[in-house]
Amino acid sequence: MTATNPQVNLRGPIDLLISGGLVLTLNDRKDIFPDGAVAVAGDRIIAVGPTRGLMETFPARRLLDASSCLVMPGLINLHNHAAMACFRGLADDLPLETWFHGHIFPAEARHVNEENVYWGTLLAAAEMIRSGTTTFCDGYFCEDGAARAVVAGGMRAVCAQGVIDFPAPGVQDPGRNLEVAEEFVRRWRGHSSRLTPSIFGHSAYTCSPQTLKQAKALCLEHRVPFQIHVSETKGEVEEVVRRYGRRPVAHLGDLGLLDSATLCHHAVWVDEGEIDLLARSGAGVSHNPESNMKLASGVAPLPRMLARGVKVGLGTDGCASNNDLDLLREMDMAAKLHKVHAGDPALCTAVQITIMATRGGAAALGMSDDLGSLEPGKKADLIIIDLNQPHLVPLYEPCSHLVYTARGADVRDVIVDGRIVMRNREVLTIDLEQAMAEVRRIARSIRP
Amino acid sequence: MTATNPQVNLRGPIDLLISGGLVLTLNDRKDIFPDGAVAVAGDRIIAVGPTRGLMETFPARRLLDASSCLVMPGLINLHNHAAMACFRGLADDLPLETWFHGHIFPAEARHVNEENVYWGTLLAAAEMIRSGTTTFCDGYFCEDGAARAVVAGGMRAVCAQGVIDFPAPGVQDPGRNLEVAEEFVRRWRGHSSRLTPSIFGHSAYTCSPQTLKQAKALCLEHRVPFQIHVSETKGEVEEVVRRYGRRPVAHLGDLGLLDSATLCHHAVWVDEGEIDLLARSGAGVSHNPESNMKLASGVAPLPRMLARGVKVGLGTDGCASNNDLDLLREMDMAAKLHKVHAGDPALCTAVQITIMATRGGAAALGMSDDLGSLEPGKKADLIIIDLNQPHLVPLYEPCSHLVYTARGADVRDVIVDGRIVMRNREVLTIDLEQAMAEVRRIARSIRP
Numbered sequence: 001m002t003a004t005n006p007q008v009n010l011r012g013p014i015d016l017l018i019s020g021g022l023v024l025t026l027n028d029r030k031d032i033f034p035d036g037a038v039a040v041a042g043d044r045i046i047a048v049g050p051t052r053g054l055m056e057t058f059p060a061r062r063l064l065d066a067s068s069c070l071v072m073p074g075l076i077n078l079h080n081h082a083a084m085a086c087f088r089g090l091a092d093d094l095p096l097e098t099w100f101h102g103h104i105f106p107a108e109a110r111h112v113n114e115e116n117v118y119w120g121t122l123l124a125a126a127e128m129i130r131s132g133t134t135t136f137c138d139g140y141f142c143e144d145g146a147a148r149a150v151v152a153g154g155m156r157a158v159c160a161q162g163v164i165d166f167p168a169p170g171v172q173d174p175g176r177n178l179e180v181a182e183e184f185v186r187r188w189r190g191h192s193s194r195l196t197p198s199i200f201g202h203s204a205y206t207c208s209p210q211t212l213k214q215a216k217a218l219c220l221e222h223r224v225p226f227q228i229h230v231s232e233t234k235g236e237v238e239e240v241v242r243r244y245g246r247r248p249v250a251h252l253g254d255l256g257l258l259d260s261a262t263l264c265h266h267a268v269w270v271d272e273g274e275i276d277l278l279a280r281s282g283a284g285v286s287h288n289p290e291s292n293m294k295l296a297s298g299v300a301p302l303p304r305m306l307a308r309g310v311k312v313g314l315g316t317d318g319c320a321s322n323n324d325l326d327l328l329r330e331m332d333m334a335a336k337l338h339k340v341h342a343g344d345p346a347l348c349t350a351v352q353i354t355i356m357a358t359r360g361g362a363a364a365l366g367m368s369d370d371l372g373s374l375e376p377g378k379k380a381d382l383i384i385i386d387l388n389q390p391h392l393v394p395l396y397e398p399c400s401h402l403v404y405t406a407r408g409a410d411v412r413d414v415i416v417d418g419r420i421v422m423r424n425r426e427v428l429t430i431d432l433e434q435a436m437a438e439v440r441r442i443a444r445s446i447r448p
Numbered sequence: 449m450t451a452t453n454p455q456v457n458l459r460g461p462i463d464l465l466i467s468g469g470l471v472l473t474l475n476d477r478k479d480i481f482p483d484g485a486v487a488v489a490g491d492r493i494i495a496v497g498p499t500r501g502l503m504e505t506f507p508a509r510r511l512l513d514a515s516s517c518l519v520m521p522g523l524i525n526l527h528n529h530a531a532m533a534c535f536r537g538l539a540d541d542l543p544l545e546t547w548f549h550g551h552i553f554p555a556e557a558r559h560v561n562e563e564n565v566y567w568g569t570l571l572a573a574a575e576m577i578r579s580g581t582t583t584f585c586d587g588y589f590c591e592d593g594a595a596r597a598v599v600a601g602g603m604r605a606v607c608a609q610g611v612i613d614f615p616a617p618g619v620q621d622p623g624r625n626l627e628v629a630e631e632f633v634r635r636w637r638g639h640s641s642r643l644t645p646s647i648f649g650h651s652a653y654t655c656s657p658q659t660l661k662q663a664k665a666l667c668l669e670h671r672v673p674f675q676i677h678v679s680e681t682k683g684e685v686e687e688v689v690r691r692y693g694r695r696p697v698a699h700l701g702d703l704g705l706l707d708s709a710t711l712c713h714h715a716v717w718v719d720e721g722e723i724d725l726l727a728r729s730g731a732g733v734s735h736n737p738e739s740n741m742k743l744a745s746g747v748a749p750l751p752r753m754l755a756r757g758v759k760v761g762l763g764t765d766g767c768a769s770n771n772d773l774d775l776l777r778e779m780d781m782a783a784k785l786h787k788v789h790a791g792d793p794a795l796c797t798a799v800q801i802t803i804m805a806t807r808g809g810a811a812a813l814g815m816s817d818d819l820g821s822l823e824p825g826k827k828a829d830l831i832i833i834d835l836n837q838p839h840l841v842p843l844y845e846p847c848s849h850l851v852y853t854a855r856g857a858d859v860r861d862v863i864v865d866g867r868i869v870m871r872n873r874e875v876l877t878i879d880l881e882q883a884m885a886e887v888r889r890i891a892r893s894i895r896p
Binding site: 086092093094126293294297323336343344346396408410439 | 533534536537538540541542543544547571572574575578579738740741742743744745746747770771772773774777780781783784785787788790791792793794795796797798836837838839841842843844845848849852853855856857858880883884887888890891895
């Protein structure tokens with residue numbers, strides 16, 4: 001059952017061997033190795049299998065004992081505005097209009113700049129690493145700050161510069177929004193193997209068809225992903241229908257925006273025809289149940305999207321509407337929400353939800369060759385969860401534990417791109433005290 | 449602003465002073481002391497106020513530094529079958545009938561005995577302590593095992609022996625169910641100030657009117673709480689209507705079961721008249737959103753119950769239908785579920801939910817004089833949450849953090865009855881390795 005990449009050069013010791021864990025590969029066969037190991041050379045996995053065999057085959061410079069632990073692919077957070085960590089808890093339990101126009105929008109207008117985005121994203125990265133996320137997909141303004149934080153913090157990310165037809169932080173003249181976005185993409189493309197730049201057209205109700213088409217054209221030209229918020233609220237759908245006579249997903253289809261390099265965030269209010277269109281186009285969709293619940297946006301038709309083969313991954317959305325970035329918690333919420341919403345306890349199984357938070361996200365990002373499962377040849381992005389805790393005992397089904405019981409704080413070690421970025425819950429790539437102090441300082445300027 | 453109990457004997461040092469924390473009293477005025485302290489003598493709080501004043505007034509034998517921490521009343525888990533920790537994750541994502549009759553019921557019939565209930569409850573107690581619960585309300589069979597675990601584990605609990613008109617674990621002859629329950633109450637009444645015995649009439653569809661009336665009569669005689677599952681599923685309501693021509697809450701009212709010493713669990717499918725009846729009777733209600741979601745039972749009318757003044761607290765239900773006992777997670781789920789269900793993001797605020805998980809539970813248990821807030825004269829049941837972590841930065845509103853961001857693993861110290869039962873996340877009252885080993889052993893007998 002050991003899977004090995006035959007193309008790897010096996011002379012000399014490998015870099016890292018994780019051994020003795022319950023290895024959940026999430027490969028096509030859903031192989032589980034009860035006493036399993038993962039061999040890592042450089043930034044890649046070179047073998048996955050029983051510990052005994054791998055220990056003999058692969059002498060390693062570094063051994064990581066994962067006994068009493070679950071070893072699995074790192075989680076993929078498909079939708080985030082990471083820097084909004086600065087606004088965490090600033091304005092909760094409010095009507096949507098008051099929340100946005102009374103609090104979040106003014107705070108963004110006054111306090112979003114590259115420096116604050118850097119610190120907010122760095123703090124968010126620390127939180128994500130500490131809760132088992134290895135890759136996140138981001139979109140915000142002054143995104144250079146986010147990109148710098150990703151490079152510094154050791155995570156993998158898709159970072160998108162936001163485009164909107166209004167004055168925005170860092171882009172006071174909306175006439176320059178595409179130019180700024182293109183500059184961002186040029187600056188960061190090829191900069192780090194962990195960072196993929198992207199452009200985020202805010203939405204069909206805040207960007208003209210022309211802006212969206214040009215943004216997508218730039219993405220195609222530079223071969224980077226295009227992102228957009230789609231059908232998050234009922235009000236948005238009504239507005240787009242009023243303006244363009246088409247529902248949002250159909251409108252995006254008309255504009256030629258939907259293909260496998262486009263990510264649609266939310267897709268809460270989508271009808272059957274739009275689900276079909278999403279599936280046929282190959283576009284990715286992020287499902288963000290906690291944000292949709294907290295803002296009372298609605299319940300996305302996740303079971304139908306999954307059944308039709310839409311490439312759906314899981315996201316947290318930003319901290320202003322969640323308020324945390326713990327994907328394990330998001331998994332629990334997703335599984336339970338859809339069960340009660342449909343009145344069917346067999347819906348959205350723990351296995352389906354686990355796959356959505358890993359392989360699903362990788363597929364939606366077009367990164368399935370590199371991410372989403374523990375297989376030879378893929379990037380060594382993986383997490384180690386400590387199972388030796390009261391709330392994780394007994395263990396009958398690993399995926400049940402992941403979805404219904406485990407939480408971010410159970411993640412012991414995190415490896416991104418073959419590098420250990422958290423060991424025994426200590427984040428090795430980020431000065432936590434400094435990141436917390438800086439974000440507290442920013443918060444004092446937001447609410448003195 | 450310092451609140452002190454004048455009746456306390458102030459000669460000599462007090463037992464414990466918790467100082468320097470952000471103290472969330474949850475008293476009537478909702479006082480918050482940003483640099484606050486709590487003074488404890490014996491099992492009681494004797495003063496709450498600013499650190500500076502209390503440090504001078506109350507020399508203490510033991511100081512607990514709570515700087516960078518939030519200090520608040522211990523959480524109250526109003527509905528649990530703690531020993532079902534043994535079945536955690538045994539049977540998930542299944543149709544209700546298969547889940548219960550195919551898995552849980554047979555496992556209970558074969559594996560529930562006093563010894564297993566002891567270990568399951570002890571493990572559950574460890575999990576609850578580690579996630580900030582200081583009091584839980586339990587009901588199961590072979591409940592002597594649970595009572596022993598509560599006494600040993602250092603928590604506060606209401607433990608109810610289950611009554612059902614079928615052969616049950618430990619009570620093969622249902623003709624003896626009331627006798628066994630009364631013996632249980634006699635045995636444990638007055639045994640420990642932390643333990644209140646109780647009788648749990650399983651439900652209106654599994655107990656005859658006669659059984660329920662007799663069980664309630666025994667509770668009144670011994671002055672202990674009576675508990676019952678009510679209107680958890682639509683099917684249950686239909687069955688009760690078919691048999692008795694009345695909806696379940698009305699049926700219980702007819703039988704004279706509803707008063708302030710009765711706890712109704714779930715109350716998902718209750719109509720306006722039943723909500724009124726619950727409010728007028730003074731009966732307590734446990735709201736268990738995660739269990740109701742996972743089993744697709746439905747969404748209880750929590751906002752309406754709260755608006756009508758029903759005494760509602762928060763519960764996790766047993767581990768077979770949740771699958772964890774983390775009330776902070778349950779709080780998050782509750783706040784978000786009702787927002788999206790009603791389409792109103794201003795519903796079920798963080799403050800309301802925090803109160804439900806503390807004062808609400810105390811009121812439902814008839815224990816408001818002793819529990820639910822940090823006030824002089826009340827029991828010293830409190831928890832200390834470490835705020836110096838990336839996901840809890842920045843801090844604008846304490847209750848927002850509690851509900852939307854904090855998790856069980858953020859609880860640093862737990863005090864029950866004036867005694868420190870967890871310090872720096874180490875549970876001092878339970879041998880965790882032993883409890884985990886015993887429950888793993890039980891699990892191997894359940895699924896070899």
